[in-house]
Amino acid sequence: VVLRLGGYCEGAIPTVRVGGSDWRVGQVMNKTQTPGIAQRISLGPAWPMILKAGFVGLLIGYMLALWLSQWVWLEMRLNVGSTIPGSVVILMLLALWKRIAIPCSLMLILEMTLVVSFAVIYGWRWDALPLVFACLLREGCHVGLLRTDMVNVMLGFVLIVGNRF
């Protein structure tokens, strides 16, 4: 039995419950210990991994939306903000399907790149930051009449929670 695990930060040693016993990753099972192929293998709750993938999707979606919105022709025709919910859904599905391991350092790199991208596009205008990020998400989620301060409160919550996974 080969188990591929993902979604945990470096340092954590996940255990796997197989046929009623806990196994550490790397521990070798022999044939008599290995349950039949139809045996259900429980990997424990997958939601932290899926939510983490969703958070990474949010950051990637923002990056795409931020740069695509600078192409006026495209921006006037397409909902560039839809890259945000789109990336979230795709990454979450991938995490669910393939159990991709997402290193914590990737989140940090993406966040830093996002801040630098914003600075490159808008200069160091921090007053513009809440407006840009809220408007892109609002447009992407088709809730154009939601006020940006409301969107920002939700976004702030997601940022704090997302960084804890």
Added chain:
Amino acid sequence: MKKWSCVTVVVSLMMVLSLTGLAIAAEGSKKITLTKENPISINAEEKSVSILCAVNGKYFLQPTRHCTIFDGGKFADKAIFRSFVNQLDFYDTLMKVGLNAGNNMTLENTEATHVQGDLLDVAVTWDGANKDYTLDEVIIDSNGKPIVMRFGGNYETAKEKNTGCLLCLDSCPVGIISNETYTYGAVEKRNEVGFKGNKDVLPPDGTLVMLTIKRK
């Protein structure tokens, strides 16, 4: 591991702190009478039409070619003002006050034709504003040229395309009213000009504003 956690928390806190810009309401004497349930009105005496809209702060920061679009239209997110009035009702109301549409724009002649029709004054105001502002005051043309709005008409195209366009910032074969100064494509194809909402004059994102249109 702990080092990464600390850094990510610090980064997220920095981002959250910078996301907390809250709006400060202006203190002036103007008051708007329209509501979302009743978003359009006619002043028979002045022969003017007023519509209710919400400010879209996105276009304080980046250029657009759309001034006002109906909330239910395909391009609702692309305008400086999101209107609560359907483009076809808007057209009908303008006709009711006796305005004459140009109807000279087609999808074929669009890049070579300036919109015709009655010359219009568009005033913008909101609760707490000090006065009625002109479009030139609330929208910045990157070339500094005046915005010259005309009643283009385009009822059939507006109905067929359902973009929701009420007021466009270049001559448009779909918008009901558009800016004669530029031909179609000036913003998004030829990069001749960019229009942004004037954040130093307009109220914050989401604020309800009233646009009043009448013959010049």
